[in-house]
Amino acid sequence: MTAAINILVVDDIQQNLAAVEALLARPGLRLLKAASGAEALELLLVHEVALALIDVQMPNMDGFELAELIRGSERTRSIPLIFLTAATREPSYSFRGYEAGAVDFMFKPIDSKALVSKVKVFVELHQQKQQLSAQLKELQHALHLNELFTAVLGHDLRTPLSVVMNGAMLLPMMTDHPKVAVTAQRIQSSARRMAHMVDQLLDLARIRSGDMPLRLAAADYAELCRAIADEFHAADQAQRIDLASSGDTLGQCDAGMVSQILSNLVGNALLHGEAGQRVRVAIDGGAGGQVAIRVANQGVIPAPQLGCLFEPYQQGCDSRKTGQGLGLGLYTARMFARAHGGDIAVQSDTAQGTVFTVTMPRQPHSPLNPQEQQSA
The missing domain is CATH 3.40.50.2300 (Response regulator)
Structure with missing residues (x-):
């Protein structure tokens, strides 16, 4: 009733x-x-x-x-x-x-008729407000259940994925048949891609739930960038990443989160840049209170896509269009930067190509909550 x-x-x-x-x-x-x-x-x-x-x-x-x-x-x-x-x-x-x-x-x-009419209007407005409030609570509850499901699903997928990847590594050791080696390589590649998607889902669940504790420690942003560049350097190929640093590149940060930010930006720059063109990573420590990291390539992002680059699940705005992920990479990267009190910006045109700029405070202040991060 x-x-x-x-x-x-x-x-x-x-x-x-x-x-x-x-x-x-x-x-x-x-x-x-x-x-x-x-x-x-x-x-x-x-x-x-x-x-x-x-x-x-x-x-x-x-x-x-x-x-x-x-x-x-x-x-x-x-x-x-x-x-x-x-x-x-x-x-x-x-x-x-x-x-x-x-x-x-x-x-x-x-005027009795006027009073009854005015009261009726405000009663209807109050009823609408109550309905909207109830709907909001239902949506929040549904979102919470969805986040729990995503987190549990992502966590439970890790164990079978590890078995698949380990099995694929053992297959070539059990036979020298060339088709087995090719099949094992495909299994490993697909399993790694799936593991990347699981990691993105877990990151999204952490962001939505507000469970993003920062494990702060002294770090050198230049060293973190160098480590990511080495990860993308295939032994049988020439290095495609030019790394430069200037000023004081030391600061306090969660090295794991920052590495994920850099990995996403560098990976996207290599994937979406012009063929044969190099990716430039510059760490600028000249400012007293912050460190800026710029990741640039010669690719150009179409203007209509710039406005939605950092939104989740946006087709064509992330590596999802090439089957590499779920369209969550840039979204989680920005959320991780904002958790430190920093941010990520992007500029793209035919003259300079595409430049992503990460600004990180040397001493992170109190992070925004997830709702504030998304609306900032």
């Missing part, structure tokens, strides 16, 4: 309270009657109210003073207020009422 919606009526004359009650009485509405401002405040401490009808001329605490107290509380400041008054219609009088927080003025004798 739906709970009744409360309407607060404040008037020091009992006959006026009874008249308003008789006028507004209907199923689903409950009138809370107060003969003074103090009684009204006591009722507001206990009940949720969709609308307050307040008489202006009352002893001890008039309607304007009551309205100011209602507006001064976080819990009650959003309640719509309609003043009922027999006073003059002078503009200065109305101005004071609106300044106190009124949404409307009604002068006595009250």
